[in-house]
Amino acid sequence: MKKNTIWCWVIGVGCWLMAACTTNVENAAKVDKQPEIYPDYIGVTIPAEIAPLNFSLADADCVDVVVKGSKGGELHVQGDEADFDIADWHQLTKQNKGGQLTFTVCALQNGQWQQYNDFTVSVSTYALEEWGLTYRRIAPGYEVFSKMGLYQRNLATFDEYPIIENTQVPGMCVNCHAARQTDPSKFVFHVRGDHGATMFQMDGKREWLKASNEQLGGSMVYPYWHPSGKYCAFSTNQTRQGFHMVAHERIEVFDLSSDVFVYNPTTHEIIKDSLLSTPDWSENSPVFSPDGHTLYYMTCKQQDYPMHYKDEKYNLCRISFAPETGKYGEKVDTIFNAVAMGKSLTWPRPSYDGKYILFTLMDYGYFSIWHQESNQWLLDLQTGEARELKEINSDKADSYHNWNINSHWIVFTSRRGDGLYSHLYLACVDAKGHFSKPFLLPQRHPKEYYEESIFSFNVPDFTKTKVDFDAYNAGCEISSDQRVETKVK
Known part of the structure; x- marks a missing residue:
């Protein structure tokens, strides 16, 4: 022919x-x-x-x-x-x-x-009031990972942009990112690996903190900004992982120890307190209230790991915080007792209108992405009542979540699709705290996109503008090992 x-x-x-x-x-x-x-x-x-x-x-x-x-x-x-x-x-x-x-x-x-x-x-009559989403995208793995990074997505279109990828620095793992109340002019993330560091970018100026402080006993992870932007809360964790021997469970993550503290990025001071650094308890995942006067966090009685990993169960606590002086209150209150239910609480996230705390409830531990039974719950801060969000939960792992700035939209991860990969879902929240049916993050060719993707999404958050980040120079700075020292106050 x-x-x-x-x-x-x-x-x-x-x-x-x-x-x-x-x-x-x-x-x-x-x-x-x-x-x-x-x-x-x-x-x-x-x-x-x-x-x-x-x-x-x-x-x-x-x-x-x-x-x-x-x-x-x-x-x-x-x-x-x-x-x-x-x-x-x-x-x-x-x-x-x-x-x-x-x-x-x-x-x-x-x-x-x-x-x-x-x-x-x-x-909906409720505006989104956000430019897009940030999230980590990573192939499911344990000790070794291939290409991964932090990405951002324009929610009005299908455009996705990398913020930083691990291909820039060999062996680098990027995680634990956060913007100040969805405003990425103040942005932080943590880098693990040989060139580990905690990156702070504030109003266009970027600096890299030394990955760990000997007085802390670990790195600065799980960040959450104070609404004023003057502080950022962290925990420091001695994390370990183990593998299950049964088909329906794969991996378990637990902490040999963990403490909570607040960091002042202007003075480079770490503000610790004995109430948040107890020897027999693990304090974890701190978040500020929208008015900045309360610090919420998870706490768990230390266990003999890995033998008693199923006894690792967290409650939700709070302590007052004075932003004018940087001082904590003198007592800790438990505001949700998950242990009394035989459960464990993780990933608390206050709504920006001050009405609710959204959290994940599971059988034990706090790495909810590995727990099929993990579900979303809502705590009403005015009444003290909590309820399971049956209208958005599935029979697969539903976990990492965040609010948009007007507190009428949430984004969360779920494995409801195939039980293996975590994808992003959005839902609307009405004035009475009821949630609409969740919908999968739209893609131009959704069947092709989600069936051919080998990546899971996690740690999503809304951003009101595009994150302005110089990835090329940032990669050079990571490789340079030039780091700012932190000091404990």
């Missing part, structure tokens, strides 16, 4: 394939069920600013989708999947803020069109 004949054949087949999915929907047979779309966006609530909810339909040769707004506007797409134009999508969602979008889905199968029952998506 001649070359030009081959090209004509390829072009002809391509044109036929394109034509096969650009046809009018005629005589569609009604199917009395809703379409089995991926991702499952049926009945979710979204912010008007979110990227298009593109989806696919299994076993369909062609998909035809019409979206109509309850307050006006209409979209029509046809193709291998529902792939909406970003500008058209946002015009429709903004027009229907506080209303609904009705999706009519038809599928071409074996030459016959079928029309499914309509489904709706609500467009």
Whole structure:
């Protein structure tokens, strides 16, 4: 066969394939069920600013989708999947803020069109008020890891940008990042490895702290900014891990010891207190209240590890903090007793409106990503009552979470997809503390993206602007080993 004949054949087949999915929907047979779309966006609530909810339909040769707004506007797409134009999508969602979008889905199968029952998506009145998300993306592993790093994603589009990747410094692991109340003008993360350090970037100025302080007995991890930006809370942990011998469990992480403290980045002083550094208890994962006058943290009675790892169970405590003087209160209160329930609490995150603390509850330990039974709970700080968030939980590991700045949206990780990989889900929170059905972070081609990805997402957080970070020079600075010394006050 001649070359030009081959090209004509390829072009002809391509044109036929394109034509096969650009046809009018005629005589569609009604199917009395809703379409089995991926991702499952049926009945979710979204912010008007979110990227298009593109989806696919299994076993369909062609998909035809019409979206109509309850307050006006209409979209029509046809193709291998529902792939909406970003500008058209946002015009429709903004027009229907506080209303609904009705999706009519038809599928071409074996030459016959079928029309499914309509489904709706609500467009919330609550604004997102954030530019995007930051998160760590890493292939599941234990001691050795391949490519990983910190990334940021524009929530209005599908654009993702690396903040820093471990390919810049051999053996580097990047984790434990945090912005000040979603404002990345104050940003911190920790680097593990031969060139370990804790990075502080404040208003464009960057410095690298020595990875560990002998007086602390470890590194500065699990950061959380004070709302004023004058302080950052940390814990220092002697972390170990072990492996299970049963099929449904893989790895266990525990601390030989851990303490909580507050750091002043201006003076480079570590502010410790005997109440937060007790020899028989492990204090962990500190967070400030939105007004900055309370420090919440987890605490656990030290056990004989690894033999009694299942007895590692954490409660939620609080101590007052005076930002004017940098001094702690004189007593510690337990505000949620998970141990009395035979459970362990982890990852406390206060809402920025001061109403709630969102946390994860599990059977034991605090590395919830490895616990299939981990679920989300909500503590009402006004009533002291806590409840399981059955409306957003699944039968797989639901864990790491954070609030947006107006406290009406959360992002969290879940392994509900396949039980192996942690993906990001968002949900809306109404004025009474009720959560909407979670939805998977939209992607341009979601089926392809999530099925072909070998990475898990964790430690997600919202950011009101894009993180401005010079990764190239930062990589050089990490390799230089020039570090700022910290001192204990």
